[in-house]
Amino acid sequence: MNFFDLIDAINRRNQTIRGLNINTKEKRFLDELESLFIGAEVDGDSGFVNLMRMKHAYFQSIRGALMQKIDVRAAPQTAFREELFDKLYTFFHRYFCESGSIYFRHLPAFSKTYERVYADGQDVALSWKTQMLYYVKSDVLVRSMPVELSEEGKPQNTRRFYFDASKVEHKKNNERRDFIFAFDEVKRKTTGKVIHLNVSYSQRGAKTKTDDILKQSRKDGVSLSGEQLQKAIGVFRRQTEADFFINKNARAFLREQFDLWMYQYIFSEATVFEQERIKQLQAIKDTAYDIIDFIAQFEDELRRAWEKPKFVRGVNYVVTPDKLPAMFCAR
Structure with missing residues (x-):
């Protein structure tokens, strides 16, 4: 060349x-x-x-x-x-x-x-970051997500999870509701076996059946401890809270x-x-x-x-019979 x-x-x-x-x-x-x-x-x-x-x-x-x-x-x-x-x-x-x-x-x-605030000693500048905003709500962004737990120097102890939140409905009026988790299946991936868990909101005080998840996981060939499951659930719960x-x-x-x-x-x-x-x-x-x-x-x-103004489209009244004249209550 x-x-x-x-x-x-x-x-x-x-x-x-x-x-x-x-x-x-x-x-x-x-x-x-x-x-x-x-x-x-x-x-x-x-x-x-x-x-x-x-x-x-x-x-x-x-x-x-x-x-x-x-x-x-x-x-x-x-x-x-x-x-x-x-x-x-x-x-x-x-x-x-x-x-x-x-x-x-x-x-x-x-x-x-x-905004400048004048005082006898020193002026203070205050920042109003939301001056041009309408506040809508604050909520946790619930997203499906993979979680991997591993121990240094012990790759054989790595446990992989996938939390499926696709069927989670958003809460109304910022109500407080806890998550519950249910076993779905164990999928074989190139990186190893992945435990799939379904996520939903608790209804009528329902709790996560931890023993059932551990039992189903062992049946599908994954030895899982209660501590590992709780750690994975803890990672899922730490999702970002955002203001809208x-x-x-x-x-x-x-x-x-x-x-x-x-x-x-x-x-x-x-x-x-x-x-x-x-x-x-x-x-x-x-x-x-x-x-x-x-x-x-x-x-x-x-x-x-x-x-947009919210218009009232219909009004209904409920009146007990004791408040009505006798002529209206006659059969």
């Missing part, structure tokens, strides 16, 4: 590596946008779960249109496309939480959520925050104000605004539904 062939080979390798980095950053942003915008995947059957499914379908419907606009502004396999997705990720990941709510997840120093909010004006909130972020980025970095660079910065802003508009369309629908 001569010198020029070597240079060509190095250039092709660098292009390949750069392409892999671009794809990685693009995938990272799109995955994060989907998971953070939609929120954590929740199993079960309720109005909230149906809402999450609608939100997921909405995101899939707008994803194609969004990618078409991005392809026009930043061609695939270019360095600017890599920067575009990196900047979008840097901004948006601060304002979404795993419940899908839009607010100050990571509060920036330049936000307008601070609706943003009163998601479009105005996110656009204001992006403008502040863009201002700080431009004047804190060593930006060269050439024509090509100005076009790139405008492309970043236009793309961010498009994403904000897509998000705000759905959030505005939620807000309108939340603010």
